Amino acid sequence: MDVSQYLDIFIDETSEHIQSLSDNIMVLENEPENKDTINEIFRAAHSLKGMAGTMGFKRMQHLTHDMENLFSEVRNDSIKVNSELIDILFQCLDAIEGYLETVKSTSDEGTEDNEVLIKKLNEFLESGSGEGGDDDDAGSDAAASSGADEAPAAEASAAPAGDGSAEYLSMKLEEDDILKLQEASDGGSNLYGLTVHVQKDCLLKAARAFLVFKAIDDFGEILCYNPSSQDIEDEKFDLTFSIVISTSSTDTDAIKAAVSAVSEIEAVDMGAVTPDTFKGGAEPEASAPAPEPEKKAPEASAAAAPAPAPAPKPVAESAPKAAPAAAGAKKAANKPVTSRTVRVDIEKLDSLMNQVSELIIAKNSLVSISSSETGEYDSQSFREQIEYLERVTTDLHESVMKVRMVPIESTVNKFPRMIRDLSRKLGKPMDLIMTGEETELDRTVVDQIGDPLQHLLRNSADHGIEKPEDRKKAGKPEKGTIFLNAFQEGNNVIIQVGDDGGGINTEAVKAKAIERGIVTEEEAESLTQKEIVEFLFMPSFSMAKQITDISGRGVGLDVVKSNIEALGGDVEVKTTFGQGSTFTVRLPLTLAIIQALMIEVRDEKYAIALASIMTIENIPKSEIKYVQAKEVIHLRGLVIPLIRLDDLLDFEPAEDDRDDLTVVIVKRGDSHAGLVVDNLMGQQEIVIKSLGKVIENNKIISGATILGDGEVALILDTNAMI
Amino acid sequence: MADQKALAADNKPNKHELDNVVEEKIQYIVVGIGDEKYGIDISFIDNIVRMQKITRVPKAPDHYMGVINLRGMVVPVMSIRRKMGLSDDVINNATRIIILKLEEQGLVGVLVDEVNEVIALGESEIDRNVKNSKKSDSSFINGIGKNGDGLVSIFEITAVVDEVVA
Numbered sequence: 001m002d003v004s005q006y007l008d009i010f011i012d013e014t015s016e017h018i019q020s021l022s023d024n025i026m027v028l029e030n031e032p033e034n035k036d037t038i039n040e041i042f043r044a045a046h047s048l049k050g051m052a053g054t055m056g057f058k059r060m061q062h063l064t065h066d067m068e069n070l071f072s073e074v075r076n077d078s079i080k081v082n083s084e085l086i087d088i089l090f091q092c093l094d095a096i097e098g099y100l101e102t103v104k105s106t107s108d109e110g111t112e113d114n115e116v117l118i119k120k121l122n123e124f125l126e127s128g129s130g131e132g133g134d135d136d137d138a139g140s141d142a143a144a145s146s147g148a149d150e151a152p153a154a155e156a157s158a159a160p161a162g163d164g165s166a167e168y169l170s171m172k173l174e175e176d177d178i179l180k181l182q183e184a185s186d187g188g189s190n191l192y193g194l195t196v197h198v199q200k201d202c203l204l205k206a207a208r209a210f211l212v213f214k215a216i217d218d219f220g221e222i223l224c225y226n227p228s229s230q231d232i233e234d235e236k237f238d239l240t241f242s243i244v245i246s247t248s249s250t251d252t253d254a255i256k257a258a259v260s261a262v263s264e265i266e267a268v269d270m271g272a273v274t275p276d277t278f279k280g281g282a283e284p285e286a287s288a289p290a291p292e293p294e295k296k297a298p299e300a301s302a303a304a305a306p307a308p309a310p311a312p313k314p315v316a317e318s319a320p321k322a323a324p325a326a327a328g329a330k331k332a333a334n335k336p337v338t339s340r341t342v343r344v345d346i347e348k349l350d351s352l353m354n355q356v357s358e359l360i361i362a363k364n365s366l367v368s369i370s371s372s373e374t375g376e377y378d379s380q381s382f383r384e385q386i387e388y389l390e391r392v393t394t395d396l397h398e399s400v401m402k403v404r405m406v407p408i409e410s411t412v413n414k415f416p417r418m419i420r421d422l423s424r425k426l427g428k429p430m431d432l433i434m435t436g437e438e439t440e441l442d443r444t445v446v447d448q449i450g451d452p453l454q455h456l457l458r459n460s461a462d463h464g465i466e467k468p469e470d471r472k473k474a475g476k477p478e479k480g481t482i483f484l485n486a487f488q489e490g491n492n493v494i495i496q497v498g499d500d501g502g503g504i505n506t507e508a509v510k511a512k513a514i515e516r517g518i519v520t521e522e523e524a525e526s527l528t529q530k531e532i533v534e535f536l537f538m539p540s541f542s543m544a545k546q547i548t549d550i551s552g553r554g555v556g557l558d559v560v561k562s563n564i565e566a567l568g569g570d571v572e573v574k575t576t577f578g579q580g581s582t583f584t585v586r587l588p589l590t591l592a593i594i595q596a597l598m599i600e601v602r603d604e605k606y607a608i609a610l611a612s613i614m615t616i617e618n619i620p621k622s623e624i625k626y627v628q629a630k631e632v633i634h635l636r637g638l639v640i641p642l643i644r645l646d647d648l649l650d651f652e653p654a655e656d657d658r659d660d661l662t663v664v665i666v667k668r669g670d671s672h673a674g675l676v677v678d679n680l681m682g683q684q685e686i687v688i689k690s691l692g693k694v695i696e697n698n699k700i701i702s703g704a705t706i707l708g709d710g711e712v713a714l715i716l717d718t719n720a721m722i
Numbered sequence: 723m724a725d726q727k728a729l730a731a732d733n734k735p736n737k738h739e740l741d742n743v744v745e746e747k748i749q750y751i752v753v754g755i756g757d758e759k760y761g762i763d764i765s766f767i768d769n770i771v772r773m774q775k776i777t778r779v780p781k782a783p784d785h786y787m788g789v790i791n792l793r794g795m796v797v798p799v800m801s802i803r804r805k806m807g808l809s810d811d812v813i814n815n816a817t818r819i820i821i822l823k824l825e826e827q828g829l830v831g832v833l834v835d836e837v838n839e840v841i842a843l844g845e846s847e848i849d850r851n852v853k854n855s856k857k858s859d860s861s862f863i864n865g866i867g868k869n870g871d872g873l874v875s876i877f878e879i880t881a882v883v884d885e886v887v888a
Contacts, residue, residue, distance in 0.1 A: 712777040
């Protein structure tokens, strides 16, 4: 089966399941008895296994299968959750994630068997369920605890004794299908064969078949079809078709009744089956590998039950064999890596659709005005329509932007796990408290904000939070708290990352700066606390006394800063020695369209992002003061340096005989600057375009935009000027 | 022209036999810069547009005139004269901007005095022996083509837009 078209979905859903597993395992660690969580984990592991199986990723399937087994034990209370178990589970998650990464880049699962992990899982399974294994509770327990897959096979021989004439018994199954059955029965599901007889005069056989499948869906999963599901859909069958289903229910009558309830179904034959049932009639190649049961994977044979070696090959054994072949085939094809997608809420799409239809209406009204019989435009209604059009385009823009917006959740939800691991590694108990995960940001920003945030969190965990004994001495609770708060503020999204740890020792930073020769001792004396903290953002300025593998290699905060600035944001620190520090990351909501103030310098037009403008002032020339030969103005208690834009933008100096200067005060964090402009043109919504690769690395221009008359105007990067 | 192309295409599989009979030809657009004619490989050309308002970009390299609006895209425009150290461009009615499409740099506009014609030249009609020429712009030229009575210098496009040279 060609499954490449499902690869995207597989990757998406697998990531979701991994996340949900991770979340739930975290919960489980704190509440080992939480049944809901255990069930949730079991379900997620099961879904993962199913998906991996469908896609033919045998190794991944094997691992998830064993995880599922372990959980079925936990669910049955045969194994108690302890921290060792949690550790193994997290390792498994990492391994699955590893598979997923390989799948993402090569569309193949790779060749890592993770045997060590699987062995660990099985050891755990055995140690925990020594008694559990004696349980007669059929499938799941037996298969799981014995570690081998023979158990269901043992009962298999007895099963096909039923109705020998039923068609489902003579179904010809592919090797793959039999494997699927084997797996389902290993997984503790009951297998039943069904042969459905449709009435002779039935008109829509395919539709009836569909309804039958639908009815069965309520009970379990259909594993195999005869004829194939495609043929059934295309009505390429006589009056009967057969299927094999796996279900957790044992109520055969209920299933039979549900199927019979579909109209125009004449009769249903049903009986329990096992993978063995189909062995006999299967093609020779299906049974060919059977004579080599000795070749079991080591972990499977570790505790092989003394059951007779059966014909069907246990999954464990067949997986390594089948996979290389599949891998080879796939590698040859070398499928393209998946594209980046955004999942869009259907509601957002609907509103988009609505606005487009409104746009068409607006266009039509304009057309009808322009083609009015009198030949004269009714300027009143014309203006009204233009206004309408304006409103629609604004809404449309907003909707399109919303489609690009995704919650930061997808990025930040891996952090609790990270902090947990760090907490154990560093031997410092700490909690991560997150708020505002639902805050939305542009997709590109969300994708790229992960690394900087992760870095800040690691910093907090490693440098911020003190050792428990130190915390005790300082009168703080032993358990440290790290927080991540996200919220929207105007056109920005603010993400605060901080801790209640030791804070930044500004004296130490100062000493370091002097030692590194960045400032002299005298200069250092006059530095404000804020300026000192700024040193931390300088390249290769690490405060860690010793290098750990968590942070402290000196490639740290400067990278965080440049990453965030590349996204059009900025980062600030506030710290109180002894009480912790907070990093505030400010990010623009969108990258593509902004509100801007259009200004003129001489005869050229420039745009300044409205978000960075504080006020616009008229300053008499007489109020310009000089500090260190630089022009400054005094405004409401702030001393603001003046920047002559004509000078900065390489204009020839010209006589200026005006008495008042128009100054646009821009801010970046707590710093300000006054830009002297010649003329203000007004506010406008502008679409940001790149300047093209050749002149992109321009420090004071962040981009360009196209004005209504087709002219290009440049966007000033005020952040770079301050 | 179509015949020629067809021939060229036919030619490919058994090139060795026919090598001396039909030669593959490359089309060049002949542009005028100053008194000289230059040829630009047509496969690099995305578009040719009339002169339009160029927005100056402060702090950009000197030979970049600025940026233009090309159907909603912002495209940088360079002056080949400035890059080659010739006198500044004189903008008139014949001035054109050749939009080049390059793999690395994307779209780049190049200002030329005029656009003359399209010619097709085979390798035998191009003299590649120009490297030791002492002319200042020689590094941008990878050959001189013979077009009727005149000569056409063939631009090495990647060198023209490359920032390191100059």
